[in-house]
Amino acid sequence: MSDTYVLVHGAWHTGAEMAAVADGLRAAGHTVHCPTVAGNNPGDNRASTGLDDAIASVVRFIEGQDLTQVRLVGHSYGGMVISGVADRIAARLRRLVYINAFVPLDGESLNDMVPPHYVAMFDAIAGANSNAVTLPFEIWREAFINDADLPLARAAYDKLNPHPYRTFTDKIQLKQPLAALALGKSYVNCQQDTALPHSLPWHPRLSERLGLFRLVECPGSHEMFFSNPQRLAQAILEAGRD
Amino acid sequence: MSDTYVLVHGAWHTGAEMAAVADGLRAAGHTVHCPTVAGNNPGDNRASTGLDDAIASVVRFIEGQDLTQVRLVGHSYGGMVISGVADRIAARLRRLVYINAFVPLDGESLNDMVPPHYVAMFDAIAGANSNAVTLPFEIWREAFINDADLPLARAAYDKLNPHPYRTFTDKIQLKQPLAALALGKSYVNCQQDTALPHSLPWHPRLSERLGLFRLVECPGSHEMFFSNPQRLAQAILEAGRD
Amino acid sequence: MSDTYVLVHGAWHTGAEMAAVADGLRAAGHTVHCPTVAGNNPGDNRASTGLDDAIASVVRFIEGQDLTQVRLVGHSYGGMVISGVADRIAARLRRLVYINAFVPLDGESLNDMVPPHYVAMFDAIAGANSNAVTLPFEIWREAFINDADLPLARAAYDKLNPHPYRTFTDKIQLKQPLAALALGKSYVNCQQDTALPHSLPWHPRLSERLGLFRLVECPGSHEMFFSNPQRLAQAILEAGRD
Secondary structure (H helix, E strand, O other): OOOEEEEEOOOOOOHHHHHHHHHHHHHOOOEEEOOOOOOOOOOOOOOOOOHHHHHHHHHHHHHHOOOOOEEEEEEOOHHHHHHHHHHHHHHHEEEEEEEOOOOOOOOOOHHHHOOHHHHHHHHHHHHOOOOEEOOOHHHHHHHHOOOOOHHHHHHHHOOOOOEEOHHHHOOOOOOOOHHHOOOEEEEEEEOOOOOOOOOOOOOOOOHHHHOOOEEEEEOOOOOHHHHOHHHHHHHHHHHHOO | OOOEEEEEOOOOOOHHHHHHHHHHHHHOOOEEEOOOOOOOOOOOOOOOOOHHHHHHHHHHHHHHOOOOOEEEEEEOOHHHHHHHHHHHHHHHEEEEEEEOOOOOOOOOOHHHHOOHHHHHHHHHHHHOOOOEEOOOHHHHHHHHOOOOOHHHHHHHHOOOOOEEOHHHHOOOOOOOOHHHOOOEEEEEEEOOOOOOOOOOOOOOOOHHHHOOOEEEEEOOOOOHHHHOHHHHHHHHHHHHOO | OOOEEEEEOOOOOOHHHHHHHHHHHHHOOOEEEOOOOOOOOOOOOOOOOOHHHHHHHHHHHHHHOOOOOEEEEEEOOHHHHHHHHHHHHHHHEEEEEEEOOOOOOOOOOHHHHOOHHHHHHHHHHHHOOOOEEOOOHHHHHHHHOOOOOHHHHHHHHOOOOOEEOHHHHOOOOOOOOHHHOOOEEEEEEEOOOOOOOOOOOOOOOOHHHHOOOEEEEEOOOOOHHHHOHHHHHHHHHHHHOO
């Protein structure tokens, strides 16, 4: 049975970086789309793109392709996006799959779920870069892709693009709590992911906001899309299979 | 060296569902018994069976078979049962092995260790079913057997039986804390078990009530008896081997 | 590329017990030293050796061999030692690797990071043994080497030596917080390590004191140097590779 997956990338990424995982899902017989969210395309205006623009771009993609029964997968910042999409077009979706992704409450921004020292650093970087935020390599290497060797960590870093900071500071509007949506929900927790510190973790702190949800865990860092895409694809299949 | 194991099933189960794990232990040379606890046999009275009846039925089984040096293993609700059995006939036991199982304090019920929203749901179901409690399929599929595919989740669900709710609400009587019992104690934690939410977890919240204990962990859900009995048998062997 | 590793053992151990892991690192092409810390050599005075003596002995070793660009690895109590060494000769080091090891704040002793019931037990044992502390076998078997079988647990226990208790009670002096040191830092967390209870854990409680650090995890107990040295060597390689 062929399922339809839409993979929504995290901050600093585009759909292109989802390709290896998408191929893993396709090898299992599924149809996979990897749109690039508004704000992360090469020519997009980093200063003006906000969270609503990002959400609207994925809504447009799903409606434009007339997709239904979608397994909508969000990674990291992508959790903000898929939460907004689910709030707007739930009828086209079958299940939400969060991969170490933000699960917002109504009125929350991404920055509201992040340790203060990260917010201060993001503020400073965005302030000096026309409201585009980047990630210092040292943090990327140690806390985001700790399971890769140095050459892979560098090669992956070179693919990142400056991220529109308004999508981190805009408050999301949700008509109802995500737990109340009549959709399946899954949370994939990559166990060595320290992009958020384990004292303020992805799971169970954010995952349990989904109410009843299916937990799938796998060994790996925040950036298994680079460091172990086959294993991550397996986890997504277990998260999304029904 | 052949050890003697007695496996005590969880709520809604019978000894029959322990068979695959028991076979794994037998393949390692051990003797394994899988009694069905009072209240879960086909003809048992779900309305009247209480926790003392459940405990007494396993005491009778061990005494009736004249078993000694028993590795007494309890899964989930079975932790209530083996805790009571240990309090009554410790001299026949060698070691207690809890598998994501309840570890009560004197005077506690199972429901005292469970999130309030589960207790409210159990109350409502039991109130409408002559004090027998069942588990909605959606909760079973997402939170109890998250590591299985849907056909296995359904097949396993079809084997469950209505559970006597008094065994969840009765307070256990213990002559001394379990940590004070002069027996070996082990706790097997199946790592993706979300039958209890990870914010109110089996381990270390309940496991550490055992005092000095041996931790064994394995990947899997609350229902590895169905989803991965070979791996669970290996964990039990490591938990019980001395 | 050949890196230089110095492995600093935990309490009750000597450098000899690091040999199997050191061989695993050497097989990957690296140079590995396993000095025995002052206080744990056969003839050392257990009553008088303090934490400063222990730290100074490893400083002397590194300076005496004129080692530079050192990956300095500490296990358990060895975390106290490598923290002091890093504070004194950071210029000779490339990266600190803690393996379920203590990460002290300035003015803290090892005992300050340990549950009160362990401190009380240590006090009693050292009080009766000329200020040398030993570990009861039952605790070793259940909480330190829970992943081994009984013969291995016994054989490993027989290699332990009485430990100078002043190294647990002396407060460390640090010129600056470890997080402020301009060195790479990694933390290897052996996931079934219950030498510290999981309610008062190694990670993230102590690891996050390092500030930005690289997390590497592997399945195993506190004593993987005995129970699974190959797997631990792999984790150290991932922790130390750049």
